[in-house]
Amino acid sequence: MTIYDELAARGLIAQVTDEEEIKELVNAGKATFYIGFDPTADSLHVGHFMALMLMRRLQKAGNRPIALIGGGTGMVGDPSGRTDMRSMMTPETIAHNCECFKKQMSKFIDFSEGKALMVNNADWLMNLNYIELLREVGSCFSVNNMLRAECYKQRMEKGLSFLEFNYMIMQSYDFYHMFQTLGCNMQCGGDDQWSNMLGGTELIRRKLGKDAYAMTITLLLTSEGKKMGKTQKGAVWLDPEKTSPYEFYQYWRNVDDADVLKCLRMLTDLPLEQIDAMDQWQGSQLNRAKEVLAFELTKLVHSEAEAEKAQQTARGLFSGAGDTVNMPCTTLTPGQLTGGSIGILDLLLAAGLVPSKREARQLIQQGGILLDGEKVSDATLAVPAEALQRGVVVKKGKKTYHKVQL
Missing domain, CATH: 1.10.240.10 (Tyrosyl-Transfer RNA Synthetase)
Structure with missing residues (x-):
């Protein structure tokens, strides 16, 4: 089975341009491809898994990955899949998040001896001259076509800032820049990025000729990957300090x-x-x-x-026979106790098992909380310091266990 056939069999490929050329490229190990990562947090999460595994598989087949950190595009914000404008990040926050990404990606991708690259688009986007960008890149884009793109259509009713409207042009410029400077001949991304990716391919071909070797391939990240990593408590991170x-x-x-x-x-x-x-x-x-x-x-x-x-x-x-050594644990301070104990509602809230006391009370009324194996039926229950010093095990629902200690 070729690497392209394997990607298809594993359900990773949603859409492609120039399928036969892409097959020939990746099967021969001659693709230099990039995937972008938005540095909106200081850790990758499981929603990034699909992209990381694609990079890993293609690299093992001889292709060269480029992990593009969106330090520049992160200053603008991608409107795809959003109903409101993303909050602005400072350059310092973006730089810190980029460094955290580097460490985590190295577990999946071999960056030694030029086998893979990690670049930050802030290195070229932050220095662009606005007039030059308009003349060189902006002239290649039709506003009518851009407004038909799904990533913009879904925001038009609630409002789309001109700042975000530029995102497609910036992402397209990334591919154009890396094609010329790094030999990047293929881009990969989620299917919510399809319009942006087509913009990059079209820009290269318009600026450098239709024979320019630039292609796109997309992953099922919107329907599959992006729903991964979310729980009632938030994202599931790759950083062990967070998850x-x-x-x-x-x-x-x-x-x-x-x-x-x-x-x-x-x-x-x-x-x-x-x-x-x-x-x-x-x-x-x-x-x-x-x-x-x-x-x-x-x-x-x-x-x-x-x-x-x-x-x-x-x-x-x-x-029913396990120890609690490796169980998620919350350690309370004496200041969180009142009169030598803590109420069960406050305990559940402090452990992050519920977002509010109201939900904690509902769980107890529904029989969804066990404390050291005993069902909690009284929402006014006080857990004494003596028990907390030993450590108590809270079971929420059928599958969530959490230790709380003093």
């Missing part, structure tokens, strides 16, 4: 039955033959498939040792 290895494991262990094989194909290195064999699994066997998914991805991000610890903890907790 512990156990919580990371549990996120994947709890994916929907309908998504487990899809995630195994898209996100793991397991052979397709092995995953296809799981297609016949049902009932409790699907739980085994989820364990495989959770273990493989936790190993990839946090190490095999952390994956084993997370799996042992999860299995033990669900069987």
Whole structure:
């Protein structure tokens, strides 16, 4: 199976331009391709997984990835998939986030000896002359066509700033610049980026001739990847300080039955033959498939040792025989106690298990909270300091465990 066929079989390819040329390019290991990462946080999250694994797979086939950090475009903000204007980030915040990305990406991509590049588009976008940009790039874009793009259409009713309107031109210029300076001949991105990516391909061909070797390929990031990484508590991060290895494991262990094989194909290195064999699994066997998914991805991000610890903890907790060493834990200070105890509503809130006391009260009324294995039925329950010094285990619903200690 060629690398292109494998990407298609794993469900990663949504749309392409010049399919036969792209097949020939990537199968021969001659693609220098980029994927952009918006530095809006100081950690990557699991929604970036699909892009990282695509880069990893293409690199193993001999192609060269460029991880483009959007330090320049991050100053503008991409309107795609948004209903309001993104808050502005300072250059210092963007620079810090870019450094954090570099460390995390190195776990997936080999940057040694020029095998992959990491660049920041602030290096060229921040120095552009506005008049030159209008003349050189702006003249190649039709406003009518831009307004027909889905990323703009969905914002027109609520308002689209001229700042954001420039995003397509800036992203297109990225591809044009890297094509000329780095030999970048292919771009990859989520299907919400399709219009922006086509803009880059068209810009190269208009400026350098129709024979210019520039192509696009998109991933299923809007329908699949972008829904990953979100829980009731927020994003699932790759940084262990933000999402512990156990919580990371549990996120994947709890994916929907309908998504487990899809995630195994898209996100793991397991052979397709092995995953296809799981297609016949049902009932409790699907739980085994989820364990495989959770273990493989936790190993990839946090190490095999952390994956084993997370799996042992999860299995033990669900069987009622596990220890709490690797369980997510919140440590309270004496100042959070009143009269030597803390109310159960305050405890749940402090542990981040609920966003409000109102929701905590509803969970208790519905029988959704257990404390050290006992169902909590009284919303006025006070947990004493003596118990907290030993550490108490809160179970929320069927799958969420959390330790709270003093």
